[in-house]
Amino acid sequence: MAEAGLKKQHIEYIAIGTLVLVAVFIGSSKFQKKEKDDEVFSRTEFNKKWKEVEILELKVPKEEKSVDYVASIERVPLKSPFEEESKAGAVGEVVTLPTMVFQGMVWNSRRPQAIIDNKVYDVDDEILVGEGEAAGTIKVKDITREGIFLKYKGREFIVRPK
Numbered sequence: 822m823a824e825a826g827l828k829k830q831h832i833e834y835i836a837i838g839t840l841v842l843v844a845v846f847i848g849s850s851k852f853q854k855k856e857k858d859d860e861v862f863s864r865t866e867f868n869k870k871w872k873e874v875e876i877l878e879l880k881v882p883k884e885e886k887s888v889d890y891v892a893s894i895e896r897v898p899l900k901s902p903f904e905e906e907s908k909a910g911a912v913g914e915v916v917t918l919p920t921m922v923f924q925g926m927v928w929n930s931r932r933p934q935a936i937i938d939n940k941v942y943d944v945d946d947e948i949l950v951g952e953g954e955a956a957g958t959i960k961v962k963d964i965t966r967e968g969i970f971l972k973y974k975g976r977e978f979i980v981r982p983k
Contacts, residue, residue, distance in 0.1 A: 916976045918959070919950045923980050926964055933964035 924936040935942050942948060947958040948971075962970040968981035 916974045918971065918973055918978055918980075919957075921948070921950070923969065926969055926982065928964050928966050935961060935964050935969045937969075 922938050924939070926935040927933055933944055937948060940948075942961050944961055944963055946961050948961065950957055950959055957974065960972045962972050962977065964970070968979045971978045971980065
């Protein structure tokens with residue numbers, strides 16, 4: 822009986838060994854290269870793409886273009902462009918806002934509005950002032966917590982709430 826158990830054990834070892842050899846053979850045949858271009862990323866495709874990259878590299882300028890910045894002495898860099906003393910108008914021309922009654926503003930909403938001379942204005946609206954040749958427009962540039970930003974005759978003004 823001991824010999825029968827030993828013989829059964831030898832047969833199991835032979836069967837397991839045979840299965841391992843078959844698995845190794847199948848695994849090695851699956852991962853062998855069959856042809857030169859039989860890869861995930863083909864060498865010929867890579868070389869074609871690399872030539873395209875080389876052609877594109879030739880078009881890239883070798884030197885960077887320089888940008889010259891010349892600072893103007895007349896401009897104060899931290900000054901708000903909306904202050905009354907703007908230099909956008911003609912030299913020496915004094916521009917003042919026409920007399921208007923500023924009654925209120927809504928600034929913290931999707932649609933900021935200002936109430937001027939009993940009329941409601943949105944951002945980018947124009948206020949008609951004067952008549953005849955003296956007629957002009959004042960553009961409402963922005964309405965914020967700081968005030969109503971207006972543009973009149975090329976100059977920018979801010980009307981602050983009181």
